[in-house]
Amino acid sequence: xxxxxxxxxxxxxxxxxxxxxxxxxxxxxxxxxxxxxxxxxxxxxxxxxxxxxxxxxxxxxxxxxxxxxxxxxxxxxxxxxxxxxxxxxxxxxxxxxxxxxxxxxxxxxxxxxxxxxxxxxxxxxxxxxxxxxxxxxxxxxxxxxxxxxxxxxxxxxxxxxxxx
Amino acid sequence: xxxxxxxxxxxxxxxxxxxxxxxxxxxxxxxxxxxxxxxxxxxxxxxxxxxxxxxxxxxxxxxxxxxxxxxxxxxxxxxxxxxxxxxxxxxxxxxxxxxxxxxxxxxxxxxxxxxxxxxxxxxxxxxxxxxxxxxxxxxxxxxxxxxxxxxxxxxxxxxxxxxxxxxxxxxxxxxxxxxxxxxxxxxxxxxxxxxxxxxxxxxxxxxxxxxxxxxxxxxxxxxxxxxxxxxxxxxxxxxxxxxxxxxxxxxxxxxxxxxxxxxxxxxxxxxxxxxxxxxxxxxxxxxxxxxxxxxxxxxxxxxxxxxxxxxxxxxxxxxxxxxxxxxxxxxxxxxxxxxxxxxxx
Numbered sequence: 357x358x359x360x361x362x363x364x365x366x367x368x369x370x371x372x373x374x375x376x377x378x379x380x381x382x383x384x385x386x387x388x389x390x391x392x393x394x395x396x397x398x399x400x401x402x403x404x405x406x407x408x409x410x411x412x413x414x415x416x417x418x419x420x421x422x423x424x425x426x427x428x429x430x431x432x433x434x435x436x437x438x439x440x441x442x443x444x445x446x447x448x449x450x451x452x453x454x455x456x457x458x459x460x461x462x463x464x465x466x467x468x469x470x471x472x473x474x475x476x477x478x479x480x481x482x483x484x485x486x487x488x489x490x491x492x493x494x495x496x497x498x499x500x501x502x503x504x505x506x507x508x509x510x511x512x513x514x515x516x517x518x519x520x
Numbered sequence: 521x522x523x524x525x526x527x528x529x530x531x532x533x534x535x536x537x538x539x540x541x542x543x544x545x546x547x548x549x550x551x552x553x554x555x556x557x558x559x560x561x562x563x564x565x566x567x568x569x570x571x572x573x574x575x576x577x578x579x580x581x582x583x584x585x586x587x588x589x590x591x592x593x594x595x596x597x598x599x600x601x602x603x604x605x606x607x608x609x610x611x612x613x614x615x616x617x618x619x620x621x622x623x624x625x626x627x628x629x630x631x632x633x634x635x636x637x638x639x640x641x642x643x644x645x646x647x648x649x650x651x652x653x654x655x656x657x658x659x660x661x662x663x664x665x666x667x668x669x670x671x672x673x674x675x676x677x678x679x680x681x682x683x684x685x686x687x688x689x690x691x692x693x694x695x696x697x698x699x700x701x702x703x704x705x706x707x708x709x710x711x712x713x714x715x716x717x718x719x720x721x722x723x724x725x726x727x728x729x730x731x732x733x734x735x736x737x738x739x740x741x742x743x744x745x746x747x748x749x750x751x752x753x754x755x756x757x758x759x760x761x762x763x764x765x766x767x768x769x770x771x772x773x774x775x776x777x778x779x780x781x782x783x784x785x786x787x788x789x790x791x792x793x794x795x796x797x798x799x800x801x802x803x804x805x806x807x808x809x810x811x812x813x814x815x816x817x818x819x820x821x822x823x824x825x826x827x828x829x830x831x832x833x834x835x836x837x838x839x840x841x842x843x844x845x846x847x848x849x850x851x852x853x854x855x856x857x858x859x860x861x862x863x864x865x
Contacts (some may be wrong), residue, residue: 361572392620431572506718
């Protein structure tokens, strides 16, 4: 059995829980309910040669990065970094959280999700900035937990990265 | 003590051996939806949260507020015991719910504030853009207006902007024509640049003086200037105003030399009724029509170099305020015999 722990990381209200719900249950709710502590979900991702069970740790979002409990990430083999595309400051939060995890547990595969791509009129991340990050070789997706756009792509990509 | 934890915080425990299999289990595992865990089988395959956690290098280890399959929330405590690890579950559902209520309010408030800031910033930049385009628009408008004023009298321009048709009869005005003596020959001999300088000087003088004397320069035809007094606002001293205008125009022509030679003018004035109006739709022309205009032009053509020749009608209006010499009656083309005067000063 190929089972991998994945942590959802990002600022508060960027859509971590909604992305997990969209990916695991294919549903979306407009209501915002903040996560406290951690909730775990599981979803199998099938590839031609193998099936990977992703154990998704949906961690509480952060307002103050200083309070982040890096210990939750112990044992993780991959990260889903989530940014709210309508709130530019959440990019720095996601990148800082990744740095803290790498400092504690070493480098691990990750995907970077710019979420809420359905909110085009409020979108606040310039395309050039995203292109710049892509040039670092990062796996970046513009996702919408509401419409489901690119959500499966992003999780499948991470699954293939951690299954290697 | 154990009873207290067991009852109040639904204590449950697992003991995991060095092979990462469940060695012992106990307490209220049912509360956490974990009653089916099997002894002697790998823990991570039965309990997903354990994936990757063992072996745990730092014990004891605490993981607060984890929501478990049964929907309840536990604080997890890991203790080392020789080669084994104890995993203690203590219920934290009420604490989690309480903290969630508080956190929810705080985050919603923060989100609202962020949104408000964003909207304010957007509003501000929209306002800024609006103000800039308004300024641009009024700059354009002022420019168009000043262009219009350059070719039309102000009051006429105002009425034109109000989309009025303009054709006014004026019973009493004076009309002046002035041109440069020998302009065509002179232009040929001095070249284009000097010719342009001559015209520029002459027309500028005509413009400046019409402002000073409350006259209107109507148009230029080649080297000829047409000006009028008593328009668009009527004035009883239109002949006086235009006489002053003529004298000063002649004076300023004499003052300046081009290729060593001063300018010499031929000026004619006549007074009477005319019709004034704007013709054209895209390119406006304000012009005057009537016999008075025609006769003024004929008188100007008949004038000698440096002479200001005026009609009898104009002379009568001027009265004793200007010195004039009678010229007797002269035959003018298309008009017959006309009595004229030379204005001296």
